[in-house]
Amino acid sequence: MQPRSREMRILQVGLGLLLLFAAQDGHAIAVPSPQCRRQCGDVEIEYPFGIGMSCSLTAAFNISCKVQGGISKPFIGTVELLNISLTHATVRVLHRIATYCYNTSSGRMDRSGVAGLNGRDSIYRFSAIDNKFTVIGHNALAYISDRNGTGYQSGCVSTCSTLSDLTDGSCSGIGCCQTAIPRGMDYYRVSFDDRFNTSQVWTFSRCSYAVLMEAAAFNFRTMYLNTTRFNDTNAGRVPVVLDWAVRNGTKSCEVAKRNEAGTYACLSNNSVCVDSTNGPGYLCNCSQGYEGNPYLPHGCQDVNECNNSPCPSGGVCHNTIGGYQCSCRAGRKLSKQSKTCIPDAGLIIGVTIGFLVLMIFSSSGCMILQRRKLNKVKQEHFRQHGGLLLFERMKSEKGLAFTVFTEAELIQATNNYDKSRIIGKGGHGTVYKGIVKDNMHVAIKRCALIDERQKKEFGQEMLILSQINHKNIVKLVGCCLEVEVPMLVYEFIPNGTLFELIHGKNQALQISFSTLLRIAHEAAEGLNFLHSYASPPIIHGDVKTANILLDDKYMAKVSDFGASVLDPSDEEQYVTMVQGTCGYLDPEYLQTCQLTDKSDVYSFGVILLEILTGQVPLKLDGPEKRRNLSSNFLLAMKENNLDAVLASHVKGQESIELIKGIAELARQCLDMCGNNRPSMKEIADELGRLRKLSLHPWIQLNTEMESESLLDGRSTTGSEIEATTTGYPSQEGADLPMNPRSSYYAR
Structure with missing residues (x-):
């Protein structure tokens, strides 16, 4: 063999x-x-x-x-x-x-x-x-x-x-x-x-x-x-x-935590990662004092060490999160030397009983005092914010559509102001999405601090704003007055802002110029209503594309009245602190601190420039001479070089008469002297006239056809869309998707 x-x-x-x-x-x-x-x-x-x-x-x-x-x-x-x-x-x-x-x-x-x-x-x-x-x-x-x-x-x-x-x-x-x-x-x-x-x-x-x-x-x-x-x-x-071990090409816990955020296997909050001792990779263990499965969310649960009687004879075990504590029964104490419970002086029993009695009485008294103090503070806030005035007017004027919410109602509506409910932040407050009674979706704004004069006028202003009923203005549903800083409740607008449509996350939609012109026209109608038909007139004070919201039918809604004031009736009310947004501020307002309706006109002129140029009002980078959009535009108009600032998708897509008409209207709005600027009514009328230029002479589209083009077959009311020869895609619903978490109201 x-x-x-x-x-x-x-x-x-x-x-x-x-x-x-x-x-x-x-x-x-x-x-x-x-x-x-x-x-x-x-x-x-x-x-x-x-x-x-x-x-x-x-x-x-x-x-x-x-x-x-x-x-x-x-x-x-x-x-x-x-x-x-x-x-x-x-x-x-x-x-x-x-x-x-x-x-x-x-x-x-x-x-x-x-x-x-x-x-x-x-x-x-x-x-x-x-x-x-x-x-x-x-x-x-x-x-x-x-x-x-x-x-x-x-x-x-x-x-x-x-x-x-x-x-x-x-x-x-x-x-x-x-x-x-x-x-x-x-x-x-x-x-x-x-x-x-x-x-x-x-x-x-x-x-x-x-x-x-x-x-x-x-x-x-x-x-x-x-x-x-x-x-x-x-x-x-x-x-x-x-x-x-969990290897996956990973050699250690440090590498896994740094490079594998989406595949890191230790999912339990109370877990720790340890390097494998046999080859590359890592393992997951429950933290000390916990047991279970560290690879599952909440898989590691607290171990009740007291089940194993770790305390000395006569001692009492108290399980804690991740550990335990030992104590002795009343009248005894734990000896550090012998690790046993030994008798204690009888004085401890008396002191303990007396302390407990004192704590019970003290806690009960404090709770009663705090409750009374809280109610008193809420009543004072309610009075300061004009709550009594609101109730009197609501009783005397039938049909006043305005709700005064309690603090508890708004806390419940926002899940105690959960961070996940935040849909906007800005200089005038934070806005939360909430659901109030009747399952109505609203936007709840927690205003920033206001001074004593504003507190006195708050109730009167709420009455005025609550009575504004215009299709192009965000409706104020109600307010809460029993807090230090009042909270406002607006209707919920789902589809973002004009800023996002021009510059932001919805920029890729490439909607037609005629649709942007329609939105601007609707915003002008809303501002004209505030200036001309509200009694007394209301000056918005912070007009910008970020404050023009778009509802579910993409109709313009003017929002954020955090900087708004009533048309002043005396010199003391006429002077206010400078506020607003850089790039939109009226130069005359910066010099005089006098907010007028022509201040809103100047800001609206900047909006027209954004539509024409597709640029933001203020650039912080680049050459200093080109940072301000208004200055660049006025210089181009002066040099008869409008084509240099126009957006590429506007050039050659619209008639020269329409573009020049809008540019001339923007130039008038940006006049350094407020008296030379047109009124919002004149602006709205002129935009209505210019919109007709964007239509072919042989094409006329009614309101229903615009809504179907914009919203993929869903009919709308109160808005128009024009046929366009720009060559852009038709305004289908796929071009304008819904955005349920738009950042608005607070800018």
């Missing part, structure tokens, strides 16, 4: 699984569905492992559940899984034994079985702590090596002369030997030395065995040499322990 080659052919492990998962995928971590199976046979499958791709952290953690002999068993690839440990980050699987036996028929030594692990990028590594390379035989030398046999290589030799030399439970080289393996092994191969064989003495030891297996599961028996018992258990399979 000629011996075979010394090197045994590479034996591939049936742990095909481990190694089918060559790399974890990089998708974002998703919480498994509650419908995912968490049991296969008598084995619990804990997340991040799961039965099915959608129930595990990644494909590398997938477990298959198969039925064999009428019993459900979990498998990692083709290898049977025995159990999973999250605490120790290990799995136990059944591993096949490699054999080297004398064949009596052929008179040769035959090799059989498989051993090894395949998968350089697997999440699994052989445990160097729990496993040992074990060789059994009367005359055997087996080798264990890495992939190429050029790196790690070790061997174990087992010899014995007679069965009487063997001892049960002893694996010290006589009939059985074991050796440790290094960390980081994800693959190995086994070979037997042909010079060591049992061909001549097979009468009591025909086979030799070699396998990497769990050390704690092995107990040597002498019968393994004179029978085939060692290879009969579990069909020639023995347990082996595999260390697992």
Whole structure:
């Protein structure tokens, strides 16, 4: 009989699984569905492992559940899984034994079985702590090596002369030997030395065995040499322990936290990340004082240490978040020296009782006083903000559509002013989206601080604003007066602002110039109503594209009256502090601090420039001479070079008469002298006339056709859209999507 080659052919492990998962995928971590199976046979499958791709952290953690002999068993690839440990980050699987036996028929030594692990990028590594390379035989030398046999290589030799030399439970080289393996092994191969064989003495030891297996599961028996018992258990399979980790190409926790924000696996708030001690990657553990599954949101729960009675005899254990505290019963104290509860002076009992009685009376008294004080403060705020005046007017004037909300109602409507409800912030306050009674969606503005004079006028102003009913002005629904700074409640406008349509996130819609012109015309109508028809007239004070909202039909709505004032009736009211937005401020107002209706006209002229040029009113970068849009425009008009400042999509798309008409109107609005500027009524009339120029002489579209073009078939009222020859796409609903969280009201 000629011996075979010394090197045994590479034996591939049936742990095909481990190694089918060559790399974890990089998708974002998703919480498994509650419908995912968490049991296969008598084995619990804990997340991040799961039965099915959608129930595990990644494909590398997938477990298959198969039925064999009428019993459900979990498998990692083709290898049977025995159990999973999250605490120790290990799995136990059944591993096949490699054999080297004398064949009596052929008179040769035959090799059989498989051993090894395949998968350089697997999440699994052989445990160097729990496993040992074990060789059994009367005359055997087996080798264990890495992939190429050029790196790690070790061997174990087992010899014995007679069965009487063997001892049960002893694996010290006589009939059985074991050796440790290094960390980081994800693959190995086994070979037997042909010079060591049992061909001549097979009468009591025909086979030799070699396998990497769990050390704690092995107990040597002498019968393994004179029978085939060692290879009969579990069909020639023995347990082996595999260390697992979240690898995914990640070498440490630091890298995972920095580069894997969407795939970081430690989801529980009370979890910590630890680097893997066996190969690259990381593991998740619950923080000290917590237990559970750190790979699930809220998976780590507080441990009740008091269940294990950690306190001394007679002590009382108090569980705390992440720990515990020990105390002694009344009349006793904890001795630091003996760590026991010892008797205390009786004075403590009396002091404790007296203190408790005092606290009860003090707390009750404070609560009563605080409640009375709070009610008194609310009544005072209500009076200061003109609440009594409001109620008198509401009683005397039937049909006054105005609601005075309580503070509690607005707290409930905004979920206690939750940050997720914020839809706008600005110099005049913060705006929250809320839902009040009758399931009505509103915008609730918590105003910034106001002075004493404004507090006195607040009630009167609210009465005036509440009576404004114009389709192009945001309607004031009500207010809350029982707080230090009053809160305003407006109708909710969903589709953003004109600023966003021209410059911001909706800029890509590329709506037609005629539609922008319509929106400007509607805004002018709203401002004209404030100036000409409100009694007394109202000056807005902060006219800008960010304060022109767009409703669900993309109709203009003038908003944010935080800087508005009533038309002053005396010199004291006429002078106010300078406020507004840079780039829109009237130069005459900056010099005199006198806010007039012509101040709104100047700001509206800047809006016309934004529509013509597509530029913001003020640029903080670039050459200093080109930072102010108004100055650049007026210079271009003076030099008869209007084409230099026009937006590219305007040039050649509209008639020169229309463009020049709008430019001339903007120039008049931007006149340095307020008296030379047109009124808002004149502006609205002129825009109405100019809008007709944007229509082909043979095309006339009614209101319904505009609404269908803009909103994809939904009819609207009170708005028009013109046919345009600009070449831009028609105003379909897809061009103007809804924006449920627009930043408005507060700028």
